[in-house]
Amino acid sequence: MGMITARRIAPFFLVAGLAITAAACGSSSSDSASDTDLSADAAAGKTYYTEHCQGCHSVDGTSKAGPTFKGLSGSTVQLASGQSVTADDVYLTKSIEDPSADIVKGYQKIMESAIPAGSVSEQQAKQIVAYIDTLK
Numbered sequence: 001m002g003m004i005t006a007r008r009i010a011p012f013f014l015v016a017g018l019a020i021t022a023a024a025c026g027s028s029s030s031d032s033a034s035d036t037d038l039s040a041d042a043a044a045g046k047t048y049y050t051e052h053c054q055g056c057h058s059v060d061g062t063s064k065a066g067p068t069f070k071g072l073s074g075s076t077v078q079l080a081s082g083q084s085v086t087a088d089d090v091y092l093t094k095s096i097e098d099p100s101a102d103i104v105k106g107y108q109k110i111m112e113s114a115i116p117a118g119s120v121s122e123q124q125a126k127q128i129v130a131y132i133d134t135l136k
């Protein structure tokens, strides 16, 4: 009985070991979440970001012409008006659909020149926000 169990377990460990090795290789080939880890909305938002927003917004904490998206979701944002707001999905959506509505303190009112109000559809804004939410 004991012998049979051991012989059955050995191949199991071999297979499990290979699976773990394969998973480790997969994750080390990319330093950020791969697209397959993102929801369909977030993946579409990432594509839109890469095409339209990347020039002014980083996702690695670097400040460009605009604030970074890293850690933005849920953070407290100081506005030029002196108010502060929580960057929840409502704020993020508004910032995308109407770029001049709230201006972040320390930044210029330039986003609208590239992304005029209304140029991003409701659906696209939802996808971008889903992507920004993954960058916490």
Ligand code: HEC
Pocket (backbone or CB within 6 Å): 048, 049, 052, 053, 054, 055, 056, 057, 065, 066, 067, 072, 077, 087, 092, 095, 096, 099, 100, 102, 103, 104, 107, 108, 109, 110, 111, 114, 115, 120, 128
């Ligand atoms: C020409 C540069 C430029 C482009 C392109 C641009 N933005 Fe911006 N964006 C800014 C600047 C500058 C600010 C900060 C001033 C302000 O609030 O308008 C900003 C602010 C924001 C904010 C608020 C950030 C915060 O810290 O509260 C969001 C969200 C945002 N942009 C999303 C986007 C998205 C999504 C796109 C692409 C569809 C985009 N931006 C394209 C320049 C740009």
